[in-house]
Amino acid sequence: MAEETKPVLQKPPGYKDPNVPIPSAPKPQIRKQPLPVSFQPRRKRRGFCRFCLCFLCVFLLLLIFLIAAAGAVFYLWFHPKLPIYRLQSIQFARFNVSVTADGTYLDSQTVVRFEVENPNQNKITFYYGQNEVGMTVDDDVDLGSASIPGFSQAKRNITVLKFTIQVKHELINDAEGPKLKAQFGSKIMAVNVGIRTRFGVGLAKWKLGKVPTNVLCRNVKLKQLNGVTTPQCTIKLLRWINLG
Template identity: 50%
Template structure:
């Protein structure tokens, strides 16, 4: 017998059943994959935040503009001016340095008169309690005193009187000798520091009170006895203003006193 012939590669038997035709694969979908709702950007929330931010910015800008316009109108209408302070007199009716076996002691009494002037035509001032401290050279304290608060009218000048005392204050022997000699020759240098608070008002409204410090110093008793210009330093809202002031002995004339506390 002859061997059976082998079928060539790729040969198909026409009697064999044909497989069903395969369906073509559909083209890939162009739709985006499904994303859960929690991953969607919250456009409404962003829009609300932008609206709030714009609202606050515009409101702040309007408030600033109103404040600037109101301040300008207030300044033009009232023409505000700061108060003026002068050291009217500084007297030392008692200044005694006693040398004892156990040390050197100082007794002193001073009388300070400070003049406050309101130069405004439409505004009044309200002062709080006033404190005055007096010291001599070489940092020797001569005591402090207080004056009550008061309201100062328009175009008004007020003099407030403050008395200070120091009794039995022990000082160094050398300092006591120098103070005693300089007091006798009227070369003793004194310094006055006045601290108070004042507010400004017009008709029915009043602004808040701010602190003010007035320093009159480095002047000898000899200069205080006559007419001399003394440097006065005013510190208000961290601003420093120096102005000369004419001091006069209380026994002399020349300064009109409208009211005294």
């Protein structure tokens, strides 16, 4: 007797055979996000900045070298000399010290003369701005100040500057009054005279800019100004370069 055949059952949809290994799903690849434009390196711009910086440094060095070379040639060719200031005279038209119950007062009128020389023997000329002079005694007692307009000097020229300065009813220290009287009478009073101006140099049609200049004559005693000797003063350019 023949065996009966069993019908083959159809696998339902979605059926998974437990004996078949499950294939692993591939890992998703990580994609790098592009950087914003502002964060991207700027190689070209950096290279251009370096080039500009190097060019500027080379240009400055070359400019300094040319200026130094031109200054050396100018000095060797012309042998320039600075102006010479001499305190020529100090004449007191009035010097009165009065002691009152209110204090000690000074009345003074002084004529100060300076001698300014351009010692150059070539075409170098000097130009001066407004000249302001002041005079003190021991840096404590002010004897007044005055000013005169600027001027120019040709080669081997000597110019006399005249200032009239005065103080009226100036209150001073009581201890200074008798000392000033005694020193003035014996001509041992030492004064400090200074000039503030602006100084420039010219050569033919060329003119260099003016620089601040201080001229100072310190501790000059009245008896030194006897008409025979004229004290030479110290010159300072730019307020701090002492030229002796």
